[in-house]
Amino acid sequence: MPTSTESDLDRVAERAAAVARAFAATEPRARAAALVAVADALDRNAAELIAIAMRETGLAAPRLIGEVRRTSNQLRLFAEAIVDGAYLDARIDAADPEYVIGPRPDVRRVLEPVGPVLNFAASNFPFAFSVAGGDSAAALAAGCPVVVKAHSGHLELSRRTAEVVVEALAGAGMPDGVFQLIEGQQNGVALLKDDRIRAGAFTGSTHVGRLLADIAATRPRPIPFFGELGSVNPVYATPGAIAAEPELLQGFLTSVAGSAGQLCTKPGFLFVPAAAELGGLAEAAEAVGEHRLLNPGIGRAFEERRGAVLGADGVVVLAEGAVRVDEDGQRFVTPTVVEVSVEALRAQPEALLEESFGPLSVIVRYPDAAALPALHRELFPGNLTSTVHATDAEAGELGDLVEALAETSGRVLFGGWPTGVSVTAAMQHGGPFPATTTDATSVGTAAITRFLRGVAYQNAPAALLPEALRDDNPWGVPQRRSEAGRSSEWGTLTGIH
């Protein structure tokens, strides 16, 4: 279903809008079953899909096998998250003639789907952040029709995945048109401006993400836009950690080089004490095999960023790495690691502080651990993750730093490395701008709230209430009730301290 003309696009928008009501009315249990059906279909077709993905993206088989498993289980996790209806946040305030601010009607509130959602697929996760990825899973779970704008880096995979998804949804009894695919950046932009689209989601570069976010915000009728943009994911190692973790540098390098550094959680900076020994790093870097970058565009951008870093003042090369171009313009790379001083970093923000999407990281020697919280706030106002490597004995001295990291990041790690995001109820993958355009998470079950809006019903007859708000509760969802007479108890709050 590749789309190119204006009337094609109009048809896509019309189909999504037309099916929105029927889809919104489906029982969560039925949508959960449909998500599981999509998951099963992905797993069944994994071998074929992975073969296409390898060819189109240059990513290795083990990584893609893991990514399909992650993607199908992400769908199952969303199924589990919606099946009991708790996500609907059903609230029932009983009528109360004695309510403290005046007689209160019967008011009931539930979260309803926002309507058709347009998702822009990412290049670097051809499954987990693409056609059947997290944004699609969350929007479908919420009951929103989905249009995915395919990433040009894996078009064949996108088309084939969309066929698998559409067939599975139909087989599970979901109405026709709840899932559609379009192609082409211009078509994505045109559809984002269409009044029938009610929310957007995106994973990609800061430049493009900001452009789309501005379009969404300045439409005649603005819509929420959830963009996951850039992140450099600083890591701070204490003197204790340097001494206690002999494998620290190897772990760092593995995280930097994995998937050729093309991960939004790649650690772009490692802060170490001034006197830290970095022996073995160069050898470890040289032992990493060549890896193809995702596509020629990403390859060119990486080569440019790497050139800027290597050319900056005060940069000491620890592992130079290499970039090779083949006749198709594809880049093949090995890791680059450099070292700079805090002063050099501060003095050259454009060359050194911007994200390098690829296997490149910057080691910074810090003279004074006490200065790190302020330094972090100054250099890194918005990131997906920040990480601390320290010993338990040092925990008492880290309060200020952790506070700075929590203020400026969606996820704060202790030990380990930020790449390899787990998909769970408690995951937060989203942080202050520019990590994401809003603070919402795009990974984990909390991501569903992006595509829901509250609607209250006042004094509604039972027959006209949504199922989740009815006293006979046919869907059996959790309902939070506030009975009459409760407000007289507020006075007791004066006793609390």
Next chain:
Amino acid sequence: MPTSTESDLDRVAERAAAVARAFAATEPRARAAALVAVADALDRNAAELIAIAMRETGLAAPRLIGEVRRTSNQLRLFAEAIVDGAYLDARIDAADPEYVIGPRPDVRRVLEPVGPVLNFAASNFPFAFSVAGGDSAAALAAGCPVVVKAHSGHLELSRRTAEVVVEALAGAGMPDGVFQLIEGQQNGVALLKDDRIRAGAFTGSTHVGRLLADIAATRPRPIPFFGELGSVNPVYATPGAIAAEPELLQGFLTSVAGSAGQLCTKPGFLFVPAAAELGGLAEAAEAVGEHRLLNPGIGRAFEERRGAVLGADGVVVLAEGAVRVDEDGQRFVTPTVVEVSVEALRAQPEALLEESFGPLSVIVRYPDAAALPALHRELFPGNLTSTVHATDAEAGELGDLVEALAETSGRVLFGGWPTGVSVTAAMQHGGPFPATTTDATSVGTAAITRFLRGVAYQNAPAALLPEALRDDNPWGVPQRRSEAGRSSEWGTLTGIH
């Protein structure tokens, strides 16, 4: 603390930013006690404050007495909403080496305050949507320092209220600087652009709200902006309701004329069957006494809107009403009610469909009840409320209409009138644009989520975890735990339908 110079503004932003951490760290129980202290202080000073408000706004004593009660109890409701810490949505995923997508670390997520919030006060609710109003209560409850931009229509009241709030917060042990007041539209705009401000809230006109929303969205670092803008709150009366509710027209008029129609939930349209008898409406309108509009600016705007409505083609005047100007430029008004056909309404959207902020409403005769859902979607894409008056016997025929109303409104009422918004857990005061800039609610306890963001902690030592996420749970908040081994149960979901 009136503010006019750039260095004053800089000091305000710096103070808010400086206190943000200490305030964020306060226990919810302590903030709840502080909110109650503010509520008590408002009640203690009510007589003095109401006297100032009457002079500055022209609103009547009974209305203002009720509004202070609403405002202080709104603060108590937020205290109740945060005291148990459920709003923190604490989630704990235990580490799971057997997790289905690969070994899972210990991940814990909590909602943390977004940081300093700038609230633009409204003109029409000098208490409930102003200095100590809903946006301030929600932001303080969330743990965010608040700066209120006072409305020029009640400056003296704003200053005095701010003094009462600041003193009460200090008395309750809250850190210095958590609440500040600024004055002047330009200062509000300048502060909205300040990087230290992390969210904005606004209640007012569509024009100004959209302007501010665009500023917030296009800052170098965009921030969430929660604007409550325009709403015309259509009401649909069925033939059955016209027959069964002899008091319907009187109720309509009371709702239109209350507070001189200067309410965002005023019913701007009443749809009645073509053959409906509207006898008594003119007499009832003439019986309403003259009421001053809030300020000369609102008076001028209302006079202009009223002129446009009365001058539109096909308008039949049912109650002309009057506008009198005194020597200070204040307008004194009585209600205007007109009748138009569906065709006339459609043909003149600028004259007839825009909100008239004042005691004016439009009655529309509909020839065909079955056409109402489509007509509603066409004319009213975004409203705070929509209302149906019908008999129980007609409920079976109303499904399509209610679906259209729920899609386009934050609150759907059955019987009654949209003015007089109750403040409860289930209230939704916010709907599709232009009712609000996002779908978030600005009334009721769900409003707190606007000022919170998720932060995840991975493998954190207990000493560095926020209290709400610790296993020993010192604040005693509800924690949602996901234990190891659970993901193996997802397979059972395939059995659901």
